[in-house]
Amino acid sequence: MTRSQTNAVEVRGLVKHFGETKALDGVDLDVREGTVLGVLGPNGAGKTTLVRCLSTLLVPDAGTATVAGYDVVRQPRQLRRTIGLTGQYASVDEKLSGFENLYMIGRLLDLSRADARRRADEMLERFSLTEAAKRPAMNYSGGMRRRLDLAASMIGQPAVLYLDEPTTGLDPRTRNEVWDEVKRMVSEGVTVLLTTQYMEEAEQLASELTVVDRGKVIARGEVDELKAKVGGRTLKVRPVDPEQLPAMAAALRETGLDGVAGATVVPDEGALYVPILADEQLTAVVALLGARGFGIAHIGTHLPSLDEVFLAITGQKTADSDEFTEEVAA
Amino acid sequence: MSTTTVTKSPVGTPDPTPARPHRADAEGRIGLRANLRHIGALARRNALQIKQDPESMFDAVFMPIIFILLFVYVFGGAISGKGNNDAYVNYVAPGLMAMMGMNIAMAVGVGINDDFKKGVMDRFRTMPIARSSVLIAKIVVEVGRMLVATAILLGMSFLLGLTIHTSVLHLFAAIGLSMVFGASLMWIFILIGLTVKTAQAVQGMAMMVLMPLQFGSSIFAPTATMPGWLETFTDYNPLSNLADAARNLINGGPVAHSVWMTLGWALAITVVTAPLAVSKFRKKT
Numbered sequence: 154m155t156r157s158q159t160n161a162v163e164v165r166g167l168v169k170h171f172g173e174t175k176a177l178d179g180v181d182l183d184v185r186e187g188t189v190l191g192v193l194g195p196n197g198a199g200k201t202t203l204v205r206c207l208s209t210l211l212v213p214d215a216g217t218a219t220v221a222g223y224d225v226v227r228q229p230r231q232l233r234r235t236i237g238l239t240g241q242y243a244s245v246d247e248k249l250s251g252f253e254n255l256y257m258i259g260r261l262l263d264l265s266r267a268d269a270r271r272r273a274d275e276m277l278e279r280f281s282l283t284e285a286a287k288r289p290a291m292n293y294s295g296g297m298r299r300r301l302d303l304a305a306s307m308i309g310q311p312a313v314l315y316l317d318e319p320t321t322g323l324d325p326r327t328r329n330e331v332w333d334e335v336k337r338m339v340s341e342g343v344t345v346l347l348t349t350q351y352m353e354e355a356e357q358l359a360s361e362l363t364v365v366d367r368g369k370v371i372a373r374g375e376v377d378e379l380k381a382k383v384g385g386r387t388l389k390v391r392p393v394d395p396e397q398l399p400a401m402a403a404a405l406r407e408t409g410l411d412g413v414a415g416a417t418v419v420p421d422e423g424a425l426y427v428p429i430l431a432d433e434q435l436t437a438v439v440a441l442l443g444a445r446g447f448g449i450a451h452i453g454t455h456l457p458s459l460d461e462v463f464l465a466i467t468g469q470k471t472a473d474s475d476e477f478t479e480e481v482a483a
Numbered sequence: 484m485s486t487t488t489v490t491k492s493p494v495g496t497p498d499p500t501p502a503r504p505h506r507a508d509a510e511g512r513i514g515l516r517a518n519l520r521h522i523g524a525l526a527r528r529n530a531l532q533i534k535q536d537p538e539s540m541f542d543a544v545f546m547p548i549i550f551i552l553l554f555v556y557v558f559g560g561a562i563s564g565k566g567n568n569d570a571y572v573n574y575v576a577p578g579l580m581a582m583m584g585m586n587i588a589m590a591v592g593v594g595i596n597d598d599f600k601k602g603v604m605d606r607f608r609t610m611p612i613a614r615s616s617v618l619i620a621k622i623v624v625e626v627g628r629m630l631v632a633t634a635i636l637l638g639m640s641f642l643l644g645l646t647i648h649t650s651v652l653h654l655f656a657a658i659g660l661s662m663v664f665g666a667s668l669m670w671i672f673i674l675i676g677l678t679v680k681t682a683q684a685v686q687g688m689a690m691m692v693l694m695p696l697q698f699g700s701s702i703f704a705p706t707a708t709m710p711g712w713l714e715t716f717t718d719y720n721p722l723s724n725l726a727d728a729a730r731n732l733i734n735g736g737p738v739a740h741s742v743w744m745t746l747g748w749a750l751a752i753t754v755v756t757a758p759l760a761v762s763k764f765r766k767k768t
Contacts (some may be wrong), residue, residue: 209608210609230512230513234611238606238609242601244601244602244606245602245606246532247601248531248535248536249528249535257524260521260523260524262611263517263520302602
């Protein structure tokens with residue numbers, strides 16, 4: 154990892170336990186100024202706890218963390234001036250209109266009445282909420298609410314923005330809208346720490362990735378590096394007869410093709426997962442399976458899911474799913 | 484203390500608004516004026532919530548009407564003799580003023596508990612504002628609600644024959660005293676609201692505090708006929724003190740003892756529960 158710039162966020166050995174649960178168990182990470190770090194992990198990996206520690210909502214048990222040079226424990230007041238937070242659940246007041254929400258935040262950030270009003274109007278305009286400005290937020294759609302939430306976080310022009318699973322629970326179209334907004338904010342120089350469960354989201358928004366599981370960092374690197382490791386796209390093949398799965402995997406392994414040779418059988422799904430590094434490989438795999446006379450019931454490609462990322466990185470599935478048979482060279 | 488000063492000027496879109504002014508000192512402390520501005524902005528939020536949800540004013544509007552009618556016509560005759568309801572108005576109305584405060588304060592606990600289930604609290608707590616300002620703003624608006632309830636109560640009482648034997652100033656003093664005491668009670672209920680898990684539990688717990696204080700007091704009937712142990716309890720019950728103070732302020736009579744007792748209680752309650760509530764609010768996860 155090249156580190157040419159200064160870090161906006163530095164986390165060292167961060168620990169937070171809730172009774173027996175080690176939500177954070179010694180996490181290290183850096184977010185370079187002006188970049189997006191994706192923190193990828195399943196439910197319960199400690200992502201939200203991390204964000205809550207970095208936004209002064211929780212006091213860590215051990216370790217240090219600085220944001221924009223301010224220590225989360227010793228300088229919480231200064232730190233709060235530099236951050237914005239958009240959580241999994243919209244942190245706006247549902248009974249207030251979009252305008253009133255933003256105006257209130259402007260006032261809480263010490264803008265004058267006139268400035269707060271102007272800034273609220275600007276943000277409404279920018280996040281395409283002008284038409285809905287006077288309606289109570291409870292009548293907004295999920296996507297509008299999330300946009301209002303982002304607008305609220307941007308009122309104070311934060312140096313560092315935390316996005317805690319910003320698109321969880323949104324439909325694909327709305328998700329794209331939120332992504333576009335985030336990209337725009339990043340283009341304006343905001344540093345973002347993004348937590349997500351979706352590889353696709355990380356790929357869309359982040360330049361670097363930190364993969365966490367059960368409170369620990371299990372992999373880190375540039376998104377492209379990790380993608381190469383994970384294999385980018387995956388082809389999922391379900392044969393008519395699941396008995397043929399091992400034979401199919403063996404046939405693909407014989408090809409010796411990078412990626413394709415890493416074909417993995419997932420018995421509980423009755424499917425074969427084949428990493429695909431290039432379009433030609435896709436054709437080759439389908440041709441080969443056809444030539445060998447395997448009956449195929451279903452075929453499809455998709456970007457790696459979190460499970461597959463974990464599979465590739467650790468050779469294990471996420472904590473939720475326990476069944477796994479074949480080894481994968483990581 | 485000057486580590487890195489981060490000024491982020493967005494490139495791309497021109498931004499006419501000046502970057503966030505740093506009104507606080509290097510330590511990030513919040514000055515009194517800023518604090519008042521924050522409380523103002525948050526109180527506005529609470530007031531707008533009421534505007535959006537007018538039904539939340541039902542208790543403040545109807546409770547006083549129902550209570551004064553009920554007590555004057557159901558108990559008035561029995562306590563003061565048939566046909567003497569008028570006299571009872573003068574007895575019970577000041578007492579009900581004390582009770583209004585208690586009931587509204589209970590609603591604050593429920594409201595805070597409910598508020599905490601929403602993400603907006605997280606936003607407040609990650610902003611450069613004193614965390615107490617969120618709670619104080621709530622109290623400011625609830626005192627406003629108490630004023631509405633008290634005004635309606637007094638309006639109804641006048642219709643039923645309440646007469647002021649002293650002066651308007653005394654009446655205002657009685658109202659003011661109820662507000663001060665009511666505000667102190669709110670800290671207790673905020674603390675309960677922040678401590679227990681659900682709004683229902685807040686209500687349940689509040690009733691436990693409320694019932695004995697309300698009925699074991701001089702609000703509805705003079706304490707002289709009560710058994711000795713209960714009389715002792717009612718004499719130290721802050722609601723009795725407040726009811727007596729308000730009653731004597733309106734009807735004439737010695738006020739010093741009950742007024743000081745009430746103020747003492749209000750101060751003691753605030754000093755003990757306000758810091759606990761703020762600290763609970765700060766640590767709440």
